[in-house]
Amino acid sequence: MAPFCLLFDLDGTLIDSDPVHFAAFNEVLSEHGRSIDLETYRMKIMGAANPTIAAALFPDKTEEEGLAIVDRKEALFRERVSELEPTPGIEALIEWSDREGVLRAIVTNAPRANAEQMLEGSGLKRHFSTIVIGVELERGKPDPLPYETGLKLLGGSASHAMAFEDSLSGVKSASAAGLTTVGLRTSLEDEHLTGAGADLVVSDFRDPQLLSRLEERLAAARGNTGVSA
Structure with missing residues (x-):
């Protein structure tokens, strides 16, 4: 599986x-x-x-x-x-994924130097061993290739995964790769995110809707419910 x-x-x-x-x-x-x-x-x-x-x-x-x-x-x-801070709730989500044995990756269009420095400065680097840099691939976001690459590196599949994005190009990339996509309204309005393909929109990682959807999808992926993954 x-x-x-x-x-x-x-x-x-x-x-x-x-x-x-x-x-x-x-x-x-x-x-x-x-x-x-x-x-x-x-x-x-x-x-x-x-x-x-x-x-x-x-x-x-x-x-x-x-x-x-x-x-x-x-x-x-x-x-x-x-000057940067992690988005509220991400530490708790990382802890949840560790408890549940859920794998994680970063998929970004940022230059590698930016990504490494942001992760180091925010204290998040130790939580992510898989990082996909879109500009290092043949095609970056909004093409699905970055997310397809992330799934391949994790040994996962789109039907057993969720993506988190805040931009139009990112939502389009994840959706085109077949992932259930959560849009964060850190900058864009809900209609822009859903119009690009987001399945759910939340303010940050503390949103109660998010944990409910995650647990539902995880249970479905593991065959513990009749809900389609």
């Missing part, structure tokens, strides 16, 4: 990082006489891979030039990692 697995996005899901990303983007963009508003960030930038972001923000520059500017933003973001 395939193990039951939980796959987590990082930015805005495991860690409340989007306000710091948004500020860093605007600081770097100001050097080029540009800016983005919060709505543009949430709908078009948040959760996207850096090549996609560079093309969206700097269509008048070469790919190399655009990526260099985005890399400058990432360096600025890493200087501020100490």
Whole structure:
């Protein structure tokens, strides 16, 4: 029987990082006489891979030039990692998954340097040995490949797994991979998350609906109930 697995996005899901990303983007963009508003960030930038972001923000520059500017933003973001906190309730969810023998992985479009520093600074690194970096694959989110890769590394299957996401590209990626997807409303409204494919939307990992759904799915996966997994 395939193990039951939980796959987590990082930015805005495991860690409340989007306000710091948004500020860093605007600081770097100001050097080029540009800016983005919060709505543009949430709908078009948040959760996207850096090549996609560079093309969206700097269509008048070469790919190399655009990526260099985005890399400058990432360096600025890493200087501020100490400002970040884990999303409320994640520690309790990790403890629950340990008790139940549920496997975990991180699936992110963040550069590896960002991911490693965020996990180290937040104290979450020791809980995750499997980390999938979308930009290191042939295709990142919103393609399903990052989540398919995470499942393969864990030895799991989409029917015995749940994903946690906060961005449109992330929800689309997880849903396209066939996972039941929980959207966190850390930045987006419910209708945006459900419109992208989220099966459930919660404020954070403390939401009572979440534990109920997890226990239901786990029982179904283990054949302890008639509910379909």
